[in-house]
Amino acid sequence: MTRVLVVDDDRQLLRALRIALAARGYEVVLAPDGTTGLAAAQHTPPDLMIVDLGLPDLDGVAVVQAIRGWSSVPILVLSARLTEQSKIDALDAGADDYVTKPFGMGELLARIRAAMRRTTPADTPAVVTTAAFSVDLAAKRAVDAAGSEVRLTPTEWHLLEMLLRNPDRLITHQQLLQEVWGPRYSTETNYLRVHMANLRRKLEPDPSRPRYLRTDPGLGYRFVPD
Amino acid sequence: MTRVLVVDDDRQLLRALRIALAARGYEVVLAPDGTTGLAAAQHTPPDLMIVDLGLPDLDGVAVVQAIRGWSSVPILVLSARLTEQSKIDALDAGADDYVTKPFGMGELLARIRAAMRRTTPADTPAVVTTAAFSVDLAAKRAVDAAGSEVRLTPTEWHLLEMLLRNPDRLITHQQLLQEVWGPRYSTETNYLRVHMANLRRKLEPDPSRPRYLRTDPGLGYRFVPD
DNA sequence: CCCACGCGTTAAGAAACCGTCAAGATCCGC
DNA sequence: GCGGATCTTGACGGTTTCTTAACGCGTGGG
Numbered sequence: 061m062t063r064v065l066v067v068d069d070d071r072q073l074l075r076a077l078r079i080a081l082a083a084r085g086y087e088v089v090l091a092p093d094g095t096t097g098l099a100a101a102q103h104t105p106p107d108l109m110i111v112d113l114g115l116p117d118l119d120g121v122a123v124v125q126a127i128r129g130w131s132s133v134p135i136l137v138l139s140a141r142l143t144e145q146s147k148i149d150a151l152d153a154g155a156d157d158y159v160t161k162p163f164g165m166g167e168l169l170a171r172i173r174a175a176m177r178r179t180t181p182a183d184t185p186a187v188v189t190t191a192a193f194s195v196d197l198a199a200k201r202a203v204d205a206a207g208s209e210v211r212l213t214p215t216e217w218h219l220l221e222m223l224l225r226n227p228d229r230l231i232t233h234q235q236l237l238q239e240v241w242g243p244r245y246s247t248e249t250n251y252l253r254v255h256m257a258n259l260r261r262k263l264e265p266d267p268s269r270p271r272y273l274r275t276d277p278g279l280g281y282r283f284v285p286d
Numbered sequence: 287m288t289r290v291l292v293v294d295d296d297r298q299l300l301r302a303l304r305i306a307l308a309a310r311g312y313e314v315v316l317a318p319d320g321t322t323g324l325a326a327a328q329h330t331p332p333d334l335m336i337v338d339l340g341l342p343d344l345d346g347v348a349v350v351q352a353i354r355g356w357s358s359v360p361i362l363v364l365s366a367r368l369t370e371q372s373k374i375d376a377l378d379a380g381a382d383d384y385v386t387k388p389f390g391m392g393e394l395l396a397r398i399r400a401a402m403r404r405t406t407p408a409d410t411p412a413v414v415t416t417a418a419f420s421v422d423l424a425a426k427r428a429v430d431a432a433g434s435e436v437r438l439t440p441t442e443w444h445l446l447e448m449l450l451r452n453p454d455r456l457i458t459h460q461q462l463l464q465e466v467w468g469p470r471y472s473t474e475t476n477y478l479r480v481h482m483a484n485l486r487r488k489l490e491p492d493p494s495r496p497r498y499l500r501t502d503p504g505l506g507y508r509f510v511p512d
Numbered sequence: 513c514c515c516a517c518g519c520g521t522t523a524a525g526a527a528a529c530c531g532t533c534a535a536g537a538t539c540c541g542c
Numbered sequence: 543g544c545g546g547a548t549c550t551t552g553a554c555g556g557t558t559t560c561t562t563a564a565c566g567c568g569t570g571g572g
Contacts, residue, residue, distance in 0.1 A: 144390040151396040164370035170377040173469055178404055200456035214504040503558055
């Protein structure tokens with residue numbers, strides 16, 4: 061899922077953006093000031109950032125420069141400032157686009173789509189490797205220890221991704237079912253057993269004795285790295 | 287030198303742009319209408335395009351769509367129109383940015399720099415060769431193993447380019463549909479099946495058993511090099 | 513000891529998806 | 543306008559994937 065980080069101190073705008081973006085299937089992370097925004101960008105790297113120029117602590121341009129020091133994530137700058145120079149400064153600091161308040165939500169969403177469209181190339185490796193298999197979550201590619209390709213179905217990818225993104229952490233039946241099948245299926249633990257068995261058959265050295273995809277009886281599953 | 291193609295019918299604006307861009311070291315090509323602009327884009331492929339929405343012959347959106355059929359050159363749209371929908375349409379047609387008239391020359395230049403900054407670093411090899419075919423993405427030329435030329439349609443080029451630029455990497459249905467047909471078509475997986483079949487018939491040694499353009503059922507397609 | 517329960521395993525039918533084809537519709541140059 | 547190329551659209555059968563149900567196994571409690 062595409063993650064969007066919004067850095068803005070206008071609570072009303074934050075709320076509107078969260079609703080509009082979530083409705084389009086984006087994952088939304090909010091930050092009320094520059095410091096929090098920079099921390100969030102490091103902690104949970106977003107696929108796109110929206111930054112207000114008028115922040116309470118740092119200047120928006122400073123935030124853009126700080127991000128550009130280590131990331132090439134698309135940045136969309138918002139501002140109520142009308143001067144041309146502020147636009148030039150923001151764009152030359154490394155912003156990808158500049159939108160003047162007030163703006164229409166439809167336009168902002170279209171600009172987000174335009175920015176996302178440009179960032180397909182091999183950016184995030186997102187590779188998890190163990191002694192028995194190696195999985196590239198971004199490329200949706202899995203290979204076993206011998207190096208031959210392993211084919212996984214959509215459901216298997218979805219399950220595996222949740223587990224691999226949370227190494228050593230228990231993921232409950234409910235969490236898995238809600239994420240993969242939706243909120244109505246939180247009791248169908250049958251599905252989990254079947255698909256986990258398929259995953260193990262494809263990835264575990266000894267499927268009947270899982271080494272990496274472990275069961276926590278009565279609770280859920282977890283991925284245990286080497 | 288960076289070549290900029292400006293498509294606009296406002297003589298005064300053309301003149302101002304030519305002077306301002308030339309002063310910054312850009313090579314400038316001017317076109318007074320959409321037809322001339324499209325011809326110029328084919329004849330002398332620019333590194334960036336500036337297109338006015340209100341052209342005498344074609345709609346600017348149509349020009350953007352036509353360009354996007356075979357090229358991913360950055361496109362900056364100019365317009366005096368104020369409606370939000372016209373911005374959304376232009377951006378979704380494949381434009382990279384939208385600037386409302388009247389605008390400051392400094393802002394336009396900053397937006398040009400921002401657009402150029404995004405494209406320059408990630409230049410992928412323009413020629414992809416396998417045992418069965420060889421494709422020159424820049425020259426839009428494909429030849430089979432025997433060396434005879436293969437004719438591909440604009441849609442086929444667009445699809446093939448996305449796959450070839452991301453070897454071994456899965457490209458989802460959504461990504462392909464959004465890139466080639468626009469965000470409104472993200473459910474028309476029918477299109478993909480038809481055009482992928484055509485591509486395979488033209489490029490694969492055994493089209494019914496794809497070796498290079500592979501299907502990941504339920505997910506998307508990927509290009510697997512030798 | 514027996515039973516209830518959760519888990520892993522398997523297999524078969526249902527559903528979704530894919531490749532293929534061909535008939536319109538549309539767009540293009542001439 | 544005309545004719546060719548390209549794209550859209552709908553239908554069909556084959557394949558993959560998902561769902562569903564049944565069974566075996568081990569554990570722990572009665």
